Amino acid sequence: MAGITILTIFDRISCFHSLKPFLFSDRLKDFTFTADPFWCLEKDRNRILIIVRLFIKPDVVDTELLGKLRAKYDRIAYFHDDAGGGIPRLQILPFVDLFYSKALLKDRSLYSRPLYGKELFSDYYHRKYGVDDPDWVERPTEDRAGQLAKLRLSWNIGVGDYPRGKLRQRAGVATAMALGMKAVRPFHTRKKFPKDPVAANRGLFDVHARIALASRPSIAYQRKLILERIAGHQRFLVGSVSQKEFNFEAAHSKIVLSPFGWGELCLRDYEAVLNGALLLKPDMSHLETWPDIFFPGETYVSFDWDATDLIDQAERYLEDETERKRIARAAVETFRSQLREMPARLEKTLAEIEGA
Numbered sequence: 001m002a003g004i005t006i007l008t009i010f011d012r013i014s015c016f017h018s019l020k021p022f023l024f025s026d027r028l029k030d031f032t033f034t035a036d037p038f039w040c041l042e043k044d045r046n047r048i049l050i051i052v053r054l055f056i057k058p059d060v061v062d063t064e065l066l067g068k069l070r071a072k073y074d075r076i077a078y079f080h081d082d083a084g085g086g087i088p089r090l091q092i093l094p095f096v097d098l099f100y101s102k103a104l105l106k107d108r109s110l111y112s113r114p115l116y117g118k119e120l121f122s123d124y125y126h127r128k129y130g131v132d133d134p135d136w137v138e139r140p141t142e143d144r145a146g147q148l149a150k151l152r153l154s155w156n157i158g159v160g161d162y163p164r165g166k167l168r169q170r171a172g173v174a175t176a177m178a179l180g181m182k183a184v185r186p187f188h189t190r191k192k193f194p195k196d197p198v199a200a201n202r203g204l205f206d207v208h209a210r211i212a213l214a215s216r217p218s219i220a221y222q223r224k225l226i227l228e229r230i231a232g233h234q235r236f237l238v239g240s241v242s243q244k245e246f247n248f249e250a251a252h253s254k255i256v257l258s259p260f261g262w263g264e265l266c267l268r269d270y271e272a273v274l275n276g277a278l279l280l281k282p283d284m285s286h287l288e289t290w291p292d293i294f295f296p297g298e299t300y301v302s303f304d305w306d307a308t309d310l311i312d313q314a315e316r317y318l319e320d321e322t323e324r325k326r327i328a329r330a331a332v333e334t335f336r337s338q339l340r341e342m343p344a345r346l347e348k349t350l351a352e353i354e355g356a
Contacts, residue, residue: 002354005032005044008052010177012169015184017160018052018081021346023185033181037065040072047074048354051096053081055089066095077353079154084263085287086119087111090142093150098353100154103265103289108151112143117218120286121260124305125221133218154349158270158291158335159342161188163247197276198329201252206235207314208253208277210246214262222282222305223259229307230257235318251275254324255314265289273299273331278317278324282307290345291338299331 006022008014022031032046040049049069055061069076077098080087085105093099105111105120116126117133125131142148161169172187194200209230213220230236236257237249250256256272258281272279273293283302284294296302301317303310317324 002048003030003032003046004048004050004350004353005034005040005046006050006052006181007034007037007040007054008181009054009057010035010173010181011053011057012173013081013157014053015173015176015181016169016188017157018079019181020160020188021155021342023182024188025343025346027350028182035177037069041068044072049073049076050079050353051076052079054078055092056081059088061089061091063091063095066092070095075353075355082118082263083157083261083265084119084121085289086115086122086263087151088118088139090147091140093142093147096150097355098152099150100152100349102154102156103263103287104151104153106286106288108148109143111148112141114138114141117216119219119260119263121222121264121282121305122216122218126218129221131218131221133216135216136218152349152352153288153290155342155345156265156289156291157267158293159339160270162193162267162271162274163189163191163250164243164267164271165189166243193274194276196329197274197332198325199276201254201276201328203254204252205237205249205254206318207237207255207257207280208249208272209236209238209257210241210249211238211257211259212240219260219262222307223261225307226257226259226310229310233311235314247271250277253277254318255280257281257310257314269293270335273328273335276328276332278328279331280310280314280317291335293331293335295334297327299327299334301327 076096078092078096080101085103115123118139168187172184176184211223213223250271256277256279258266258268260282264287279300281300282305293299301313303313
């Protein structure tokens, strides 16, 4: 099989989530990882290029570079890798054959209009509550059917390294930067979660709600609303703790509250499920993603984006242990079942990228 070059950035999300399917694939020997686009242009002999997370840090799309890469490679696939369904880098579409995203808005027509703050939910809070960002810029839109047809669903941060271990993961990133991406493999955790995490979860805490605010007001506003709603409610754990304490509390909480962050998808969504807690999260019905653990009343419990029913939903499922554990257990089974499909999903993705 032909070799494939993977042009990426070396950060924690890349090393421990986005690239994990490639790093633990039977085809590992076929992949060449680099963070250097000029090496790609000047020395790479492969004809297929996969770009992962480029132009996120810093948040600037280099269209001149994309034009040069397009002229060199026969096939290019871009993995957008943001945490939400909004796509703030749609100007990349004309330069690539396929454009993969962790999440996609079910209503594709939304990509034809600007979304304030880059996400559907940030746009919602801007329009309803007048939340403004000091550094707001209007992002590109796309309404051409031929370009939107390139959009594909990849995999989200549910595929990755759990539980979080900041020191271990930072060491892994540093090693990968020094020795190459493949050197990060030994830093992936070997910890096994309980076979039945719902039974292993001791329920020492009612609702785990240790959330922080993002720096951008339109993104942070949902969390601000939630913190205002739960203020003074003793059944909600709030504030900051160490990563070790966070992991212990999440492993023994009846409910984990997981609001949107920089996008709808958050690490704690999957931490909640792996720890046998009930996932309580704003409504996700507008979104496509995979692994998909967002079936309301079946694998998670939703509340509205204004958090008006948040307290009622939490109290309902704190009182109904049978239903709470039924949903939590269904989420575990759904998540594990989908993860078993990852090797086949990667092979199908690679076949499409290679033009098979």
